[in-house]
Amino acid sequence: MKLLVLAMALAAAGAEAGSRQVEIGVENLYYRTAESPLNRGNLLGLDPDEDLLRGTLLWREVRGRARGVFRGLVEQRIGGRDRTEWRAREAYLQYGFGEAVTVRAGRQRIAWGSGFAWNPTNRLEPPRNPLNTGLEQQGADAVRVDVIPAAWAGVIVVAARSRTGVSDLPFANEGTERRTAAVRARFLVRETDLAAVVSGGRNQRTLVGLDAARTLFGQATAHVEASTYRGAEMPPARERQRFVRVAAGVLYPRGEHTSWTIEYFFNGEGYGDDARDAWLGQLEGSAGEAYAAAATVPYSGGLGLRRHYVHGSWTRSAVGGRWTTALRAVFGASDGGLALTPGIVYAPRGDLTVHLDAIVPVGPADSEYRLAPVRAAVQARIRALF
Amino acid sequence: MLLLLLTMAAAVAAATPTADTILCRADRAVLGESAAYTLQMTVVRPGKPDRVVEMKGWKKGDALGLVRYTAPAKERGTAYLRNGANTWLYLPSAEKVVRVGAKQNFGGGDFSNADIFRLSLVNDYVPTLAGEEAWDGQPCYRLDLKAKDRTVAYDRVVYRVRSDGTFFPVHAEYYTISGRRLKWLTLGEVARMGGRARPTRLTMESALEQGSRTVLRFLAIDDDVTLDDRMFTPSALERGQ
Numbered sequence: 153m154k155l156l157v158l159a160m161a162l163a164a165a166g167a168e169a170g171s172r173q174v175e176i177g178v179e180n181l182y183y184r185t186a187e188s189p190l191n192r193g194n195l196l197g198l199d200p201d202e203d204l205l206r207g208t209l210l211w212r213e214v215r216g217r218a219r220g221v222f223r224g225l226v227e228q229r230i231g232g233r234d235r236t237e238w239r240a241r242e243a244y245l246q247y248g249f250g251e252a253v254t255v256r257a258g259r260q261r262i263a264w265g266s267g268f269a270w271n272p273t274n275r276l277e278p279p280r281n282p283l284n285t286g287l288e289q290q291g292a293d294a295v296r297v298d299v300i301p302a303a304w305a306g307v308i309v310v311a312a313r314s315r316t317g318v319s320d321l322p323f324a325n326e327g328t329e330r331r332t333a334a335v336r337a338r339f340l341v342r343e344t345d346l347a348a349v350v351s352g353g354r355n356q357r358t359l360v361g362l363d364a365a366r367t368l369f370g371q372a373t374a375h376v377e378a379s380t381y382r383g384a385e386m387p388p389a390r391e392r393q394r395f396v397r398v399a400a401g402v403l404y405p406r407g408e409h410t411s412w413t414i415e416y417f418f419n420g421e422g423y424g425d426d427a428r429d430a431w432l433g434q435l436e437g438s439a440g441e442a443y444a445a446a447a448t449v450p451y452s453g454g455l456g457l458r459r460h461y462v463h464g465s466w467t468r469s470a471v472g473g474r475w476t477t478a479l480r481a482v483f484g485a486s487d488g489g490l491a492l493t494p495g496i497v498y499a500p501r502g503d504l505t506v507h508l509d510a511i512v513p514v515g516p517a518d519s520e521y522r523l524a525p526v527r528a529a530v531q532a533r534i535r536a537l538f
Numbered sequence: 539m540l541l542l543l544l545t546m547a548a549a550v551a552a553a554t555p556t557a558d559t560i561l562c563r564a565d566r567a568v569l570g571e572s573a574a575y576t577l578q579m580t581v582v583r584p585g586k587p588d589r590v591v592e593m594k595g596w597k598k599g600d601a602l603g604l605v606r607y608t609a610p611a612k613e614r615g616t617a618y619l620r621n622g623a624n625t626w627l628y629l630p631s632a633e634k635v636v637r638v639g640a641k642q643n644f645g646g647g648d649f650s651n652a653d654i655f656r657l658s659l660v661n662d663y664v665p666t667l668a669g670e671e672a673w674d675g676q677p678c679y680r681l682d683l684k685a686k687d688r689t690v691a692y693d694r695v696v697y698r699v700r701s702d703g704t705f706f707p708v709h710a711e712y713y714t715i716s717g718r719r720l721k722w723l724t725l726g727e728v729a730r731m732g733g734r735a736r737p738t739r740l741t742m743e744s745a746l747e748q749g750s751r752t753v754l755r756f757l758a759i760d761d762d763v764t765l766d767d768r769m770f771t772p773s774a775l776e777r778g779q
Contacts, residue, residue, distance in 0.1 A: 250766070298773055345637060365637045505612050
């Protein structure tokens with residue numbers, strides 16, 4: 153239905169010259185699962201081996217100043233509880249009124265913030281899959297207006313609705329619905345990108361954020377993205393307490409094809425050892441719905457259970473080349489946990505790509521990534537582009 | 539006799555443009571003040587298949603440039619934006635704009651972002667006319683360009699510009715601060731495009747790896763375009779094509 157509406161709207165946009173991009177894909181996300189503190193007695197009903205088999209479609213059409221995008225999938229879960237469902241990751245229409253104003257409505261990504269793995273100023277979208285930030289993200293239902301008053305400034309106003317559950321996992325996690333209104337003003341000042349964000353709404357905290365990015369010595373770039381808000385997102389609510397989240401990192405390209413990133417993330421409301429033990433103790437003592445609600449905290453729109461994280465990545469690729477190799481790692485500096493994600497992309501032709509990612513959580517048994525019921529994952533994707 | 543010689547010398551001096559004039563004219567020889575163009579980039583590496591990428595580009599004045607990849611399909615939508623000393627990359631898969639360095643190489647080839655978007659050598663370098671010489675059978679001015687500051691991609695450039703009145707640049711050699719020749723650029727295949735003749739093929743070769751080179755071929759150029767400054771902003775980059 154959404155695809156039909158998009159097609160009709162674009163047809164109405166007239167027969168101006170444009171372009172079309174279509175991608176068809178097949179994905180298989182395989183998970184090795186186990187009982188864990190967040191899946192006590194296999195409450196989630198997982199098989200030891202879980203598969204999400206998907207067919208995907210991207211349709212992007214540009215006609216003059218109008219643009220329509222549909223990105224969706226049909227998913228068959230092959231495992232403990234078979235099910236089939238379809239989902240639109242994006243389905244939006246965009247229209248530009250000259251260079252000054254653009255309006256976009258529908259399900260869409262709102263990928264703002266200079267952070268690589270964490271964006272503390274962005275609470276508009278469903279959270280990223282914590283196990284592989286390289287996967288396509290689910291969009292938010294939103295109306296967005298971009299205003300560019302001058303070449304050195306831009307303002308985005310968004311009204312969005314999204315759920316806090318993480319997709320791409322072998323168990324349902326709907327989360328709660330968030331309705332958000334947000335404004336982001338962006339400036340270019342003395343060769344530095346600066347942005348200020350205010351966002352708030354239902355089922356969330358009102359936050360104020362700042363974002364800065366700058367080139368260093370003509371080669372590397374550095375960024376700092378920070379937000380502050382009153383009251384915690386994770387239990388306990390700590391209503392009177394003010395929290396800060398900061399993501400700061402560097403992108404460093406080296407040689408012809410290689411780039412490195414490193415990013416530190418401070419999650420002010422994250423649990424210390426005592427708070428983590430208290431939360432796990434509460435989980436131990438709860439049952440039924442209370443347990444299910446508490447056990448999904450790490451997947452419900454938070455940015456991590458603990459306070460200190462480091463994300464690093466190494467990528468080797470060449471534009472138009474056949475191979476891209478990457479290694480991503482998230483280190484939980486508070487508990488010694490580590491999630492390793494090696495990946496490879498093979499493009500035998502310019503219109504065909506094969507992606508293969510593995511996810512390996514390691515570290516102490518009580519570390520964040522070992523608490524989850526996923527022991528390992530392999531994600532394979534094939535895309536044909538037209 | 540002395541008067542005659544002095545007069546002739548003055549006439550010759552008057553006929554030879556200044557280094558600044560030569561550089562200004564050469565700056566506009568390939569692309570005009572504002573331009574929209576279609577470009578093909580071929581990256582050649584010994585023992586490996588050639589990588590070919592096509593893109594559309596726009597430039598305005600000496601500070602603003604934008605390039606969007608159009609082929610192959612897997613690269614489509616990737617875009618680079620230059621605004622003064624700032625460069626950004628748009629990644630369509632993540633729908634995200636990332637700030638990158640001007641010295642970073644462009645698309646894994648031998649051109650840096652600064653080379654691709656080198657919108658004005660006049661702004662970045664102080665030129666000195668070092669003499670005239672024949673290059674590839676053509677009479678040329680030889681300019682020595684010295685970087686104005688350390689943020690510029692190369693410390694020194696030896697630049698050869700045709701002295702037959704066309705001011706077409708034909709060759710450039712790029713040196714590091716330590717005096718090492720890093721790479722060199724050859725401009726050729728003068729053809730009529732967008733209503734006037736201009737070099738349409740730029741080949742950058744690397745001194746670091748023999749046989750490595752990257753070729754830029756202009757497929758179409760339109761100098762008569764009116765472009766809004768707001769097109770060259772990260773906000774506009776995010777909107778996509």
